[in-house]
Amino acid sequence: MENFDAIVIGGGPAGSTAATLIARQGKSVVLIEKEYFPRHHIGESLLPASLPILESLGVNEEIQSAGFLKKYGATMVWGTSPDPWSWYFAETNRKYTHSYQVVRSTFDHILLNNSIKSGVDVRQGHQVTKIHHREDYVSGVEIHTPDNKIIDLEAPITIDASGQSAILARNMNLLEWDDFFQNLAVYGYFENAEKLEAPDENNIFIEAHPEGWNWLIPLHNGTVSVGVVVDSNIASKQLHSSDLEEFLCHYISYSSHISNLLGNATLTSPPQAVRDWSYAANSFVGDGYILVGDAACFIDPLFSSGVHLAMNAGLLASAYVNTLFTDSTLALESRVIYTKLYKQQYEHFRELAKLFYSSNHTSDSYFWETRKLTPDAFDLPARTAFINAVAGQPAQGYERVVIEQGEAPSFIIDAIKNVEDTREQRKIKIDTSTEYFPDSIPKLAANVELKNEPILENNEFVRSYVIYKENRMVGYPVSNLIAASLPFINGKASIASISQEISNEYGIDANTILPIIINAFKIMYIDGIIETFIL
Structure with a gap:
């Protein structure tokens, strides 16, 4: 042992x-x-969100020295247009404007x-x-x-x-299996492929077609990764009567743009198959x-x-x-937070993928018709979290592209627009208010709750205050000062009087904390934690 x-x-x-x-x-x-x-x-294709983790691991220089191609975005034939279109990480991420094709x-x-x-x-x-x-x-x-x-x-x-x-x-x-995603991918590597035109030559290229979708990823060693994603049930039957190379080439032929890029290319090794049946423990x-x-x-x-x-x-x-x-006691409480944080990202990508499949109208076929969404196809808490993330706050960059380039279901478009309009109206009201803000009386929204629970900080979990509101999986971490102010938000006390109460209770100068509380309360109003200000 x-x-x-x-x-x-x-x-x-x-x-x-x-x-x-x-x-x-x-x-x-x-x-x-x-x-x-x-x-x-x-x-092989990474996202910019991975770069901060590579930095924390201390491998940035090695990754750069490896010569991997820098990926600045994606090029797609997807949505309502049969022509390729591109988007770039720089549109939504100012700090990390590229990732890598590795x-x-x-x-x-x-x-x-x-x-x-x-x-x-x-x-x-x-x-x-x-x-x-x-x-x-x-x-x-x-x-x-x-x-x-x-x-x-x-x-x-x-x-x-x-x-x-x-x-x-x-x-x-x-393990619990996800019935929505039951695809099969077959992929291989080709050499001597053509590239997309600049500035998209290092982009991942995704092309939808009647039977599914294909990818092409350029790599620094001169090859490209090419895969076809099709319905698992149909593909399994076809693979009984054809080998993987024949299968791969057959479905590549469905995507005219990728086929053109591979016109003079040759397969470097036997293709492989991967069954894409999504799941979660x-x-x-x-x-x-x-x-x-x-x-x-x-x-x-x-x-x-x-x-x-x-x-x-x-x-x-x-x-x-x-x-x-x-701290074994804190670790026990941290299990729930680990699960929440991990599931939040997983479910965001899951709902985004469901929406993306449903938004493609470049072709009408069994593959795409069976992947269209109805309102009950979304898990409600995940759907609500996804809508709130997309509404003016794109987390990964793809979200706004789905709305702009595809034909997303109307119930999703309407929900996102409603959240965006509400946030914008609240922001305008705050920005244009001529009232003396310290005299305004804040009122909390319904079902707002303050919890003292673990949060992630400097590679460990520490105890902190977190505000939750209805239909939000992960809460808003707040400072001790803002946490202390919450019990005083009773629909009767003004911001100035709340600041004075905290000053009296904790011995902090009221004039020092007043602007901090005002700024925090404004953000909480835009986010819907504070329902209104009585002026």
């Missing part, structure tokens, strides 16, 4: 991110990886080597053969070594980052375990969200583990 502070199953982006950040906190970490790196993996064998190897440099005990070529758990408590794993030895590993926490193998989730029967974290990346949930690959969700989960998991060793 070997004992560690943490066991990580899987050396992909989720596992290596979690392992590195935990080891840097002085913890003993063993990472079990069944393959030997570098190894092939699909999922060769995953190199990218993942950089991250795993970084774990080794950080003190992680990385064991490649080792297979997890058993999860040690009694009822719902996980105490460790059994591994099979390359020289055919069986070793038991024990730790207070086991992190499952085993990708779609989802070793722990399958072992504990945690019904428990992301429990006694002795935490799930990250595809081991926790998998969503349709349309938005290249896989690596970002994996690395973000690794970051969140490391914060949970660090908290576990410093």
